[in-house]
Amino acid sequence: MNKVHYSGFKVLKEALTGHKGWKPVWRDAEPKSSGYDVVIVGGGGHGLATAYYLAKNHGITNVAVLEKGWIGSGNVGRNTTIIRSNYLLPGNEPFYELSMQLWENLEQDINYNAMVSQRGIMNLIHSDAQRDAFVRRANSMLFAGAGAEYLEQDDIKDRYPFLDMKNPRFPIKGALSQPRGGTVRHDAVAWGYARAASDLGVDIIQNCEVTGFNINNGKCLGVETSRGDIKANRVAVCVAGSSGRVMAKAGIKLPIESHVLQAFVTEGLKPVLDNVITFGAGHFYCSQSDKGGLVFGGDIDSYNTYAQRGNLPVVEDVCSGGMAIMPMIGRARLLRSWGGIMDMSMDGSPFIDRTQVDELYFNGGWCYGGFKATPASGYCYAHLLATDNYHDVATEFKLDRFLRGAMIDEKGVGAQPNLH
């Protein structure tokens, strides 16, 4: 397929010539009978990013991305679009900062408008103890070059007069801000990576469900799919949310439980919220989409599930959190709600690792933080697949870290996945 370079000039030219020059954004490929160097299972954000960086950074282009439905039909289409690199622990923070830097250059890199908007993210503080904890986190962010600012009460009040500053239980005392955080158009991430990977020769194969792994003498030789067997020198699973189900086909159990996280969007409103606000103490976070809807969410539903829907008590819990901190949200009507399935890991941190089966690799356990990690996840997974070495910022995301006592537990709640 001929590459089409997107630019302002191209838009103008097409506008004047009847929009006849636009082409499909990626090739809809058929599986090759000769097989592939790398088969990536899962055509979501992470899988497509992995394919792109395999091709771009490592020159490995004989790659297929297999997707059960259509690309981007999983969690990359079901999140709240927030990006940030405001983590505390050394195992996490440099990784998420790499992701932020990749977000900052993403659109130029893949020549696709992903609507990366660094509008800033603000974590509200309600007590002296919480302020100490957030200042500590801010220092960790500054060490990693992520940038962090402390916002005083008056700054917050001036910018967001609708916040309930004097809430009796959670009065707003200040906030930790990362001005480089923000939002990205989630679907465009999947489409942009798909287009860029496809242009470099990657086969994107949709409606192709992996039904089993061809494992012989402890070595993975390929996958069995709804469209026939596909040979591969290396198989890379990347299906967060369904990791349990897919890895069970290879006989591998994981330190992961699947839970549902619900999210909500109101009807479109005039611009009112130019930032991402998180109210961690009440489990509520909110941003405003470019269409004007207030996009918000809160806690997971707390029980194991693979159903992409949750229950009403959590809807009430999230909305009451919103009402507590920004009462004006009660005037907006709810337009939609949805649920996505999370790989909740035992310490709240992800995995990018080999498995006990040779040539079978695993990427998952992203909890509810997978979207922001998309570029770095693909970047580091591709590095591991191509070189068999861990990338410098992803050395801690190993599956055996619990046995070694080397967990990366940001919240310090232990092996209770529904509390991370």
Add this chain to the structure above:
Amino acid sequence: MTRKALEHSLTCINFDMIINHPLLGPRDSEEFVYLGSADLINRPNWESETAIEDFHEYQYIRENVAGDNVELWYHEQGDQSWLVVTRSTLTHEIKSVELASDYAKNNGRSR
């Protein structure tokens, strides 16, 4: 609305899960705290040669069943009993509920 459409709507509405407590009758799942798989009842033997691996498996590795899951719920806002609930992780339908003590005894535990 046709009957089929109505049935579809009813399955799409997110009804709260009702747990049929063996002693107290139907209770809202909100009264309970969810712990996880009922496998957690079977603590490994700490004197075993393989205790480290056994406890790693017990504490950190999950079956993560897609289908009927046998799991522990604690009736925190009720009679504080532990229940074993069999529930589908695909549809949220609750298939059976029993007291955790009964479940443990039926599975060979002395108490």
